Amino acid sequence: MRVAEINRETLETKVAVKLTVDGTGKSSIQTGVGFLDHMLTLLAFHSGMDINVVCEGDLYVDDHHSVEDIGLALGQALKNALGDKKGIKRYSSLFIPMDESLCRIALDISNRPTFVYNVPFTREKIGNIDTQNFKEFLKSFVNEARITLHIDVLYGENDHHKIEAVFKALARAIKEAVTVTSNKLPSSKGVL
Template sequence: MRTGTISRKTAETAIDVTVDLDGSGTYDIVTGIGFLDHMVEQFSRHSLIDVTLKVDGDLHIDQHHTTEDSALALGQALAQALGDKAGIGRYGTAYSPMDETLARVALDISGRPYLVWKAGFTQEKLGEWDTELIEHWFHSVAQTAGITLHCELIYGSNNHHICEALYKGFARAMRQAVERDPRKGSAIPSTKGQLGG
């Protein structure tokens, strides 16, 4: 089974996360930030990656540590579940429309973390979540999962739709990338014989 489980405890957050790459998109998400919960739920449902994520963070200070640390732990769990990445599709691309908004996400599970972010928001909060933390969430996941990740807002005006389109695009691209390709068998999808470094 391609699963990953991470427990991450610091003076700022206590996090437990489990993922199953071969799931059905079931989730149990409690971060203490409602809109972040909603977005990780969207990621799980549309990637078909089962995600359980429980966070006890220092929200009395602000949302930064909870957002960043939960994303780091989720990325670590994804990397653990991927193992040596044998047989995976590796690449994924998705266009994600939501009403007036269109987002594009492309990624490579390369082992080389990198984020290109071409999106933005015109309001400071979605629900109670600071919108400046959304880019940081994607950066943190890419960092620990070892993903080269390109997120782009092509057009759109509604901030909720922009955020949701980006998360759903990420989910659909991840679904492509983590799925096993029967033609590859157990081969590592790289001419180097390994991914990363």
């Protein structure tokens, strides 16, 4: 069973993550950042992973430290849960609409962290999260999961719809890429 638990404690945050790759999409999310809770719930549901996250952060400062550290812990949990990555499909690319917004994602579980992010926002906040911190969350996730991730919101008017399309697309891409399709490591180099 592909499962990992991560506990990360700093002077700014205390984060606990449990991730089950081969789950049923269940989640228990308590970050103190309501809109992030909503996005992580969507990530669990649409990826089929079970995700539990508890974060106690210095939200009296702002949401940045909590958002970034949750991304770090969640990325590390995914990397650890996938283990040697033997047999996974590895790649996924897809388009996901959310009403008038359209997101394109390309993902490679490559062990080479690379992040390309083209998501334009018109608002500074969605709920109680700074829109610039979505990039920080995703960059932290990519670096710790050691994946290549390209995200492009091709168009859209509503910032809520744009970022929701991103999280749903990411979830579906992860679901496809982690699917076991063989007993071989998906690399011509023999190593990821």
